[in-house]
Amino acid sequence: MTENIPTQMAAVLLTGHGGLETLHYREDIALPAVGPDEVLIRVAAAGVNNTDINTRIGWYSKKVSDATDSGGADGFDEVDDADATWSGVPMTFPRIQGADCCGVIVAVGEQVDSARIGERVIVRNMLRSYVDYRPFECWTFGSECDGAFAQFTRAPSRETYRVDCDWSDAELASIPCAYSTAENMLQRAAVGAERVLITGASGGVGSAAVQLARRRGAEVIAVASQAKADEVQALGAQRVIDRKADLVAALGRDSIDVVVDLVAGEAWPALLEVLRRGGRYATAGAIAGPLVELDVRTLYLKDLTLIGCTFQEDNVFENLVGYIERGEIRPVVARTYPLSEIARAQQDFLDKNFTGKLVLVPPA
Numbered sequence: 001m002t003e004n005i006p007t008q009m010a011a012v013l014l015t016g017h018g019g020l021e022t023l024h025y026r027e028d029i030a031l032p033a034v035g036p037d038e039v040l041i042r043v044a045a046a047g048v049n050n051t052d053i054n055t056r057i058g059w060y061s062k063k064v065s066d067a068t069d070s071g072g073a074d075g076f077d078e079v080d081d082a083d084a085t086w087s088g089v090p091m092t093f094p095r096i097q098g099a100d101c102c103g104v105i106v107a108v109g110e111q112v113d114s115a116r117i118g119e120r121v122i123v124r125n126m127l128r129s130y131v132d133y134r135p136f137e138c139w140t141f142g143s144e145c146d147g148a149f150a151q152f153t154r155a156p157s158r159e160t161y162r163v164d165c166d167w168s169d170a171e172l173a174s175i176p177c178a179y180s181t182a183e184n185m186l187q188r189a190a191v192g193a194e195r196v197l198i199t200g201a202s203g204g205v206g207s208a209a210v211q212l213a214r215r216r217g218a219e220v221i222a223v224a225s226q227a228k229a230d231e232v233q234a235l236g237a238q239r240v241i242d243r244k245a246d247l248v249a250a251l252g253r254d255s256i257d258v259v260v261d262l263v264a265g266e267a268w269p270a271l272l273e274v275l276r277r278g279g280r281y282a283t284a285g286a287i288a289g290p291l292v293e294l295d296v297r298t299l300y301l302k303d304l305t306l307i308g309c310t311f312q313e314d315n316v317f318e319n320l321v322g323y324i325e326r327g328e329i330r331p332v333v334a335r336t337y338p339l340s341e342i343a344r345a346q347q348d349f350l351d352k353n354f355t356g357k358l359v360l361v362p363p364a
Contacts, residue, residue, distance in 0.1 A: 005040070005106055007031060010363050011150035012342050013094040017058035017084050018075035020343040027363075029096075032146060032154040039116060039157050040107035041123070045173035045336070046148035047100030048349050048358040049204060050285060051086065055097065055143050058084035067265065067289045072350040085143055086310070098148030098360075099125040099141050102173035105160070112157040119162040123148070124317045125176040126310075129156035136311045141176075148173075149339060151362045161321050167330075174331035174357035178204035179320050181284050182212050182260075184312045187319075189258050189282040193217035197251070197274065200262035200287060201237060202228040202355040209260050210235045211329050221251070223263075231355040235332070248273050254302075258282065268292035275304055282307040332356030339363065 011029040015022050034040045050068060054060060057071045058079030066076070085091050101123040105116050123141055130145065131137040141147045141155070163172060182205050196213050200206040201222035213220050214236035222237035229240040241250050243263075247270040254276045261271055261281065265288025272294075275281060281304060286292075299306070323329045334354035337345040339362040349358050 005031065005152075009151035010339060011096050012339060014056055014097050015094050017056065017079050017081060017091070019057070020073055020346060022056060022075075023342055023346075025340045025342065029150065031152050034107060034109045034154050036109040036111040037129070037157055038109045038154045039105045039112060039121075039160050041101065041103040041121065041153050041155060041160070042106045043101055043103040043148050043151055043153055043362050044169035045102045046098045046339070046360045046362070047173045047177065047204070048345050048360060049099050049177045050287060051099055051140065051177060052097050052142065053346055053349065055085055055091070060084055060086050060088075065289065065291050068287045069350050069352075073347060086140060087144060089144065091143065095143070096146035096150050096153070097142040098150070098153070099143070099177040100173050101141065101148035101153060101155070101176065102169050103148075103153070106152075108157065116157065116162075120164075120172075121160045121162050122172055122176050122321075123153075123155040124159040124161065125180060126312045127156060127159055128314070129159055138311060149342065149360065161317065163321055163324055165324050167324070168333070170333045170336050170359040170361070171331050172324075173359050174204065174333055175320060175324065176317075178357065179208040179212070179329070179331070180312055180316050181205045181309070182208035183320060184316045185209065185260050185282040185284055185307075185309045186212055186216060187313070187316060188307050188309050189260070189280045191216050191218055191258050191260075194257035195219045195221065195255070196258045196260060197221045197223065197256045197271070198237075198260045199223045199243075199271070200285070201232050201240070203262065203352070204357045205262050205285065207232070207235055207332055207356050210237050213260070215323070215328055218258075221256070223247075228355050231332070247271070261285075263288045264292050265289040269295065269298075272298050272302070272304060275302065277302045278304070280305045280307060282309055284309040333359055335359070336361050
């Protein structure tokens with residue numbers, strides 16, 4: 001250890017599935033015990049993500065069919081706790097959420113080289129160590145285990161990555177969940193120098209996808225509100241279409257190579273209409289609603305490929321660290337908040353009057 005580590009810490013406890021009232025900020029939480037192959041991290045910043053809210057409100061439960069924002073503040077009347085996490089495994093409460101972590105290693109387990117103490121790190125949000133690296137299995141940091149909405153957190157050493165850059169803590173904390181989700185979709189859809197349509201392009205994952213698709217040489221057409229069009233174009237989109245527009249009228253049928261979708265909802269059928277024959281559709285979210293209408297004839301007559309993207313191969317996160325250190329990407333941080341103001345941060349997240357990421361900062 002390189003510093004005097006306290007025995008208690010500040011953290012936000014999630015006490016059950018529900019509204020913002022289930023988030024409890026406390027300053028008397030015991031520090032996590034570090035396992036033999038784990039590290040203890042003093043958290044410097046933690047981003048706010050859809051998955052944190054989805055997990056809190058139990059949106060992953062099949063009993064819920066509404067958009068995220070319809071229950072984001074107050075929760076839903078009906079949630080089946082048995083399937084209310086993304087993995088379908090019942091959640092254990094209380095839970096410290098927080099999928100995004102930037103911080104400094106302050107202690108290590110007995111099997112970890114003590115030279116790691118002092119490293120500035122980010123944690124892979126889709127953890128494979130705890131499931132023995134089995135294919136298509138993982139834990140989400142802050143869901144199946146405690147995460148970063150705290151002064152200190154623990155994580156597997158092999159999934160805690162040192163990053164050397166001049167970014168702020170808030171910028172680094174914007175990377176793990178949003179950018180790995182976006183990079184994974186682009187990798188799974190094999191995006192190259194082609195025409196890509198990205199929905200929800202002003203949000204954390206969407207804005208990451210815009211940058212990462214441009215990095216791959218793609219022509220990016222983004223869907224966002226017109227109020228945010230200039231900001232989304234500044235990220236690399238060549239064109240921004242209003243989210244209320246008729247996509248088929250704006251783009252034409254069979255005009256897009258790849259759709260990267262985070263929205264779904266009622267407008268979903270148009271996404272397949274604008275895909276060219278042999279086109280690919282990748283999704284990792286459904287903020288406008290999880291139930292959509294699919295005309296199977298469109299799917300098979302156009303030889304489309306639909307790709308669901310949750311599990312991430314190891315190179316996804318490793319790629320991101322390389323992009324950061326080579327200066328190839330840079331996140332947009334819209335606002336930061338003290339950890340104690342998590343309810344306000346999540347309400348602002350739901351209101352969506354920003355571009356990029358919202359980030360929580362725990363007490364020093």
